[in-house]
């Protein structure tokens with residue numbers, strides 16, 4: 679068994695992105711700008727924003743934060759996105775999800791200019807991914823794919839089981855792995871025999887949001903396990919981050935596994951920087 683070092687891989691990717699940013703700037707173009715819109719306070723989003731600002735700095739990018747109160751209106755939020763769509767110094771826009779219940783995520787995501795949609799959530803980019811055309815690909819699944827390719831090389835013929843079917847992780851992960859010639863099973867809360875399906879997986883991706891749900895009864899010996907979950911829990915009266923996988927129980931049976939923290943999280947941010955660079959390279963400014 680070995681531990682996939684997402685932090686180290688992310689450091690390498692950020693260093694590569696930083697070199698490309700330097701080249702862009704030397705050509706007289708503006709440094710890529712990444713805008714993050716945060717409505718209210720959500721613990722997972724707060725971690726994300728903090729790390730994102732640090733990484734944008736390391737990559738030589740411009741970082742813009744727009745914070746709105748939790749009770750802001752749909753039209754106030756739309757005005758912020760429209761302004762960012764117009765700004766020439768903003769190449770990437772990310773609206774932190776989930777949004778408070780009274781706001782429409784669908785309408786906001788549709789409003790983001792597709793070429794600035796560094797999350798890859800706009801229906802145009804979703805459609806391009808689903809039909810196998812190059813696009814801005816969602817950062818978390820892209821980071822997972824990169825780790826899997828480094829671990830296994832060619833993924834052709836592998837059986838991948840994805841636990842979770844969200845628009846931001848499970849579904850795009852399934853599309854990406856399908857394009858990499860895996861055979862895909864997606865399980866979710868209505869699946870009756872999730873653990874026995876998971877036990878058939880060569881590649882197991884957990885994106886559930888339930889702390890340590892997946893124990894050794896879900897895992898085939900020798901599988902590669904990717905743990906997307908970021909759950910803040912309290913244990914021994916200390917706050918702690920754990921994944922969707924029970925690491926202690928599962929790790930000994932795996933070929934390779936990602937830790938939490940230090941696995942998928944840092945890779946998500948590295949891919950966000952990469953997508954922002956791509957978005958900036960594709961514009962004239």
Ligand SMILES: NC(=O)C1=CN([C@@H]2O[C@H](COP(=O)(O)OP(=O)(O)OC[C@H]3O[C@@H](n4cnc5c(N)ncnc54)[C@H](OP(=O)(O)O)[C@@H]3O)[C@@H](O)[C@H]2O)C=CC1
Pocket residue numbers: 722818841842843844845846847848865866867868872885886887888891906907908909942943946
């Ligand atoms: N590392 C990173 O960069 C990121 C981490 N995350 C983390 O990943 C986790 C998942 O996030 P996200 O996809 O947004 O979550 P969602 O809550 O949107 O989706 C969770 C999915 O898991 C399914 N599910 C819930 N309970 C079970 C169960 N007992 N058995 C099988 N399936 C179940 C749900 O099924 P159903 O559809 O039927 O309800 C749903 O499809 C969270 O911990 C989140 O914080 C998220 C984004 C990025």
Ligand SMILES: Nc1nc(=O)c2c([nH]1)NC[C@@H]1CN(c3ccc(C(=O)N[C@@H](CCC(=O)O)C(=O)O)cc3)C=[N+]21
Pocket residue numbers: 722723725726729772773774775776797817818846908919938939940941942943944946947
């Ligand atoms: N539009 C949108 N896109 C997202 O991709 C998105 C989102 N909204 N909302 C919130 C979730 C959550 N998410 C995280 C990404 C990285 C870490 C991360 O950096 N994790 C470190 C944490 C280390 C520390 O404690 O600082 C790690 O796992 O090592 C955490 C969480 C992205 N999400």
